[in-house]
Amino acid sequence: MKIVVLDGYTLNPGDLSWEPLLELGEVVIYDRTSREDLFLRASEADILITNKTPLKRELIEQLPKLKYIGVLATGYNIVDVEAAREYNITVTNVPTYGTKAVAQFVFAHLLEICHHVGEHSKSVREGKWNRQEDFCYWDKPLIELDGKVMGIIGTGRIGMETAKIAKSFGMTVVAYRRENGRRHEPIESHEDEAEALFNYLPPNEFFAVSDVISLHCPLTEENRGMLNASAFNMMKTGVIIINTARGPLIDEIALAAALKNGKDYAAGLDVLSKEPPIEPSPLYAFEQCNITPHIAWAPLASRNRLLGIAIDNLKAFMAGRVKNTV
Numbered sequence: 636m637k638i639v640v641l642d643g644y645t646l647n648p649g650d651l652s653w654e655p656l657l658e659l660g661e662v663v664i665y666d667r668t669s670r671e672d673l674f675l676r677a678s679e680a681d682i683l684i685t686n687k688t689p690l691k692r693e694l695i696e697q698l699p700k701l702k703y704i705g706v707l708a709t710g711y712n713i714v715d716v717e718a719a720r721e722y723n724i725t726v727t728n729v730p731t732y733g734t735k736a737v738a739q740f741v742f743a744h745l746l747e748i749c750h751h752v753g754e755h756s757k758s759v760r761e762g763k764w765n766r767q768e769d770f771c772y773w774d775k776p777l778i779e780l781d782g783k784v785m786g787i788i789g790t791g792r793i794g795m796e797t798a799k800i801a802k803s804f805g806m807t808v809v810a811y812r813r814e815n816g817r818r819h820e821p822i823e824s825h826e827d828e829a830e831a832l833f834n835y836l837p838p839n840e841f842f843a844v845s846d847v848i849s850l851h852c853p854l855t856e857e858n859r860g861m862l863n864a865s866a867f868n869m870m871k872t873g874v875i876i877i878n879t880a881r882g883p884l885i886d887e888i889a890l891a892a893a894l895k896n897g898k899d900y901a902a903g904l905d906v907l908s909k910e911p912p913i914e915p916s917p918l919y920a921f922e923q924c925n926i927t928p929h930i931a932w933a934p935l936a937s938r939n940r941l942l943g944i945a946i947d948n949l950k951a952f953m954a955g956r957v958k959n960t961v
Contacts, residue, residue, distance in 0.1 A: 636660040636702075636953075639680040641668040641688040646707050646938055655946050656684075659953065677701070682949065685713065687910075692718035703952050705945050708932075709733070710881065711961045712854050727948040727959045731792060732941040733932040737879050738796035740931035741849050742804075744877050744903025747925055749778040781805030786845030787833060788861075789852030789880065797849055798832040808833040811841045842869035847877065854881035864889040873900040879931040882906040887918055894921040905931045 638659060644666035647653065656662055660682070668676055668688050674697065677683055681700055683690065686707040692715045695701070704714055706728040719726045747753065751774070758764070758774060785801035787794045788811040798808045812835040836844070848870070852858060862876065863886040876899055878885055887908055893899035901923040907916055910929055918924045932938075944959070951958045 636681040637679055637700075638662045638682040638684065638949075639676055640664040640684040641673070641676065642666070642686045643684070643707075645686055645933075646942060650935060651939055651942055655943075656949075659946070659949060684945065684949075687713055689713045690719075691715050695719060695722055695724065698722075703727075703949070705949055706961075707941060707945055710853060712881075714961075716961055725952055725957055726961050727945075727952070727957070728961050729941050729944045729948070730959060732944055733934075733937040734792045734796050736934045736937040737793045737931040738800055740905060741797050741877050741879055741903075742800055744879075744905070744925060744927070745780070745847060745849075745875065748875055748901040748903055748923075749780065751775040751777075780847075783807075783846040784809060784844050786811065786841055786848040788848065788850050788884075790833075791851060793879075794849075794851035795832065797851060801847075802832065806847075809841060809844060810835045812837055838866070839869055842866060842874075843871060845870070845874060847875045849877040850880040850884050852880060852884065854883055859883050860886045862886060862890065864892065867893040867898055870898060872898055874898070875900055876902040876904075878903070879905045882908040882910065887916060890924075891917045891921065894918070894924055901925075903927075905929055 636659075638656065638661065640656075640663070643653070643664045653662070653664060663676075665676060673688065674694060677694065677698055679700065680698070682703045682705065683701060684705045684707060690704060690713065695715060695718045701722070701724055704719060704724060704726045706714060706726065709728055709730050709732075711726065711728045714726055716726055754774060764772070781804060783806050785798070785806045785808045787798055787808060790798075790810050794810070801808050810833045842848075850862075861884055867889055876885070876890065882904070885908075890899065890902060894902065902918070903925045904918070905927045906929050907926065916926070918926065948959050
């Protein structure tokens with residue numbers, strides 16, 4: 636079988652080994668694939684491996700040899716899954732590789748907002764502490780998390796792990812229940828553990844009580860732009876927004892307005908609506924909005940797990956016992 640990796644560089648810029656994949660067939664690995672090169676590279680493949688290279692219906696319809704698409708990520712919205720099903724193409728993802736890393740990154744953003752460690756360290760190196768009459772100083776307000784309310788949107792594995800960490804900081808945790816009564820939760824829910832961690836609240840109550848809101852749900856047409864002007868109006872003044880899920884969950888114009896008028900105290904974003912940004916985001920103008928380049932998933936240990944699970948998915952498919960299908 637011919638296996639084509641369309642965009643392997645972000646997963647493996649050189650610190651992981653492709654060797655286990657190379658043992659499975661004729662393998663071609665591209666660091667990146669442009670739209671112009673996509674059909675030519677995909678047309679002879681039995682198996683396509685993609686991270687963020689989109690595989691849309693119009694392409695899938697032109698690939699009669701294609702039997703399998705492996706997504707090198709948990710989110711799989713870059714693949715037209717319905718078209719794949721129609722053409723009997725198996726699609727798999729990697730659901731569990733980065734749970735702890737992403738939850739950890741939530742608090743990297745949150746603690747930076749609470750303590751401004753980077754800015755204070757920079758000021759010390761610039762000599763500000765040397766010039767102080769007192770033994771200490773702080774240039775920005777410092778926030779204690781104990782007693783604050785963490786609101787979780789999406790109570791899958793990462794949302795649950797985030798809730799556990801929040802509890803260890805002394806935070807109360809609540810979870811978002813959609814207006815139709817359904818939850819943003821995984822296929823395999825953990826009801827007993829969830830009930831011990833948080834209460835589910837409808838949107839108006841959830842937004843009204845949350846001091847911090849952390850997004851952990853997949854991107855769907857239903858929740859695209861769910862943090863919009865209406866949602867911000869329901870939030871308490873001074874809320875902190877953390878997004879390590881998908882950029883389009885937030886209406887960035889509405890977030891910019893909330894940062895400008897003080898409704899939103901600060902934001903920590905690892906994702907934006909366009910990645911990489913085509914032009915500077917309006918959010919760049921706000922010092923209290925920290926933006927990182929979609930790296931919550933990327934510690935070496937997490938990427939190594941991801942590659943291993945992706946290869947195991949492919950081996951299972953080849954052996955006729957498919958797993959992690961979407």
